[in-house]
Every structure is written in C-alpha cells, then in structure tokens.
Amino acid sequence: MAQYAHPEVVVDTEWLAGKLKDPSVRIVEVDVDTSAYDLGHIPGAIAWAWTTQLSDTVRRDILSKGDLEALLSKSGIKPDTTIILYGDSNNWFAAWAFWQLKVYGHKDVRLLNGGRKKWLAESREVSDQAPSYEHTQYKAQEPDLSLRAFLPQVQDAVKKHAASLVDVRGPQEFTGEILAPPGLPETCQRGGHIPGARNVPWSKACNDDGTFKSFDELKALYSAEGVSASKPTIAYCRIGERSSHTWFVLKYLLGLPNVTNYDGSWTEWGNLVGAPVERGAAKSAGV
C-alpha cells in the first residue's frame, strides 16, 4: 500500500498519548460544536473556537495576520512549535485551522488521525481543566495566497474549464434539493452547484473510525471524478471549512501540487446575482 505524500502531517492517537507533556508540542482542539471541549479534552489541549477565533468577526474573511499572531501568542506557540490539531466531525474544523496556519506559514502542523472521536472511543484520558501557557510573541509569515481561491479565480476557471472543481457538500446540497445541511440555517438564495463541479462529499475521505482512508483508496476516490495532478483543483463547500478538509487530503495525503480552498464557497456563489448555477446531479467526470 502506498504511503501518503506527506505522512508527517498525520499523527495517531498512540503517538500523541506519548507527547502530552512535551513542551515542544501544543495540542489544540477545534470543534464544530464549540463547547464540546468543556466536557473533556485531551489533557494539556487548548481550544480554539472557529466562530470567534478562526474567523474575522466583522467582515467575512479568515484571520488577519495580526489576529493570527495574537491567537498563537496567547496560545504559547512559537514558530518552531509542533501544533497538533484535532476536533469533532473527523477533524472538519481542525482542518480549517490547519489551512489557515499554512496560509500564514506555520511550519509544523499536524492532524490527529481520527480526531476527537477516536480519542474518546479508545477510552483515553481526558481532562475538563483548561491549561494556560506562557504567552509568546509569535510572528507569522505573509499569507500564501496560492492556497486560497477567490471568486474571480473561480469564475475564470469555470469560464475556461481550467480547473477541477470539487464540491464537497452532501449530495442533496449539491443537487439543490436543500440550501444548507439538514437542521442548519439557510444562508444562500439559490441551491445547486458551480457549473462543471464534481460532487465528492468530504466525509468520503474518512473511515468509520474517523481516520483517513489509505492513499490508494483516496486516489481511487478522486481519480474517478477526474481530479488529478494534471490540472489545478479548487475545493469548495458552503462556507469553506469542509473544503479545507478536502484541501488537506488532496494536498498533503495525495500530494497534488496545485490545490486551493475556495472559502467563499456556495454562500458566496449561490448569492451572486447572475452567476451560472447547475442543479441536479453532476454531468460527466473531468469537466
């Protein structure tokens, strides 16, 4: 079985259990359910709330360089710290944090394979106490925008068929049957998908225990939808977090050289006046 392209970015629960007191490692929990941390978390882990600490709370955007520096400084993180991210929903928002840390150039960031679910399922130790760490003066790098797709790039790619668009939402969101995931508020005016996009729900990259599927399984999954190294790939979802999970899989596990996360995603495209929209199932692979 082939190895991941960058196996160093994934750690297993056993490895992490041996690193809980390592001062060069900072463990960070990032959940969809932002209060899950309070019920019990990996000992020594801190929590970042995606709604308030991993997004600009005024305008719609990711963190600014200054805000990221403040967050990492407050978290006691230095540029050479190994950051281990984990969270619920198979690391969905942990991947969102991973993507932003890479945008701002943090060198050593890794995901806990299986996330919070696997740690709990293995009956490993948890704590309900929030630790505090000595603050640092973290300096981030300038944002690497080659990891991020903005609307004009996506529009251009659609027009010229210049990229593989991967819509990682659920099938019913992709077809337009629903405007938002079941039970969540509707935040766009139209349902459907960006013309030419293929639907590969993000969760297909994971096993039942929350771990990532093997390299061979992932390659087969995405190759079948025309995603390959021969063309740039743009991943999108509803607000850009599920697609950061797929971005991680494509870039770090499969090693595709040119993958971007379109974090504007469907809540941007589906609200645009005059934007082309396809509804129903995808047409054909490789478009």
Place this chain on the structure above:
Amino acid sequence: MEATMKTEQFQERQIEIDGWPVRLTSYKVGDKYVCQADNVSPGACLARFSEPTAEQAESQAISKARHLLSKTKRRDIS
C-alpha cells in the same frame, strides 16, 4: 497535577428523524452521560446534552435535533 478521567461506554448509532439520517454518539465521562446528535451528511452537531442518565441525554438530543430538522425544506429540482 491535572486531574483526568476516561470516557466509557462510547457508542454510535444511526436513526432517522423526519426522513433525515441522524447519528447519535453517546458516552459517559465522569458522572455525566453525553449524547450528541449530528446530521450525518455533513456531520454537523445539531444537539448535545450532558445529563445524569444516558436516557435523559439521548431523549433531549433527539428532541432538539427533531426541532431543528423540521425547519429544513426540500425543494423540487426536477
């Protein structure tokens, strides 16, 4: 010294509420029973309760999930 606990009785099962698949994740931590309901696709948490019994936690999680799911409209895409 940081006090730690271990989770016990971790289990997952899938049910259907008003036609929507819902995953229930339950476990015990300390003296509390936790039940979380998520919407399977995409896996977002709809409800989570921590109660003195497993039955109470599950009942409340299902009730809140049902309330939220009742607001999701299906559209005709034919």
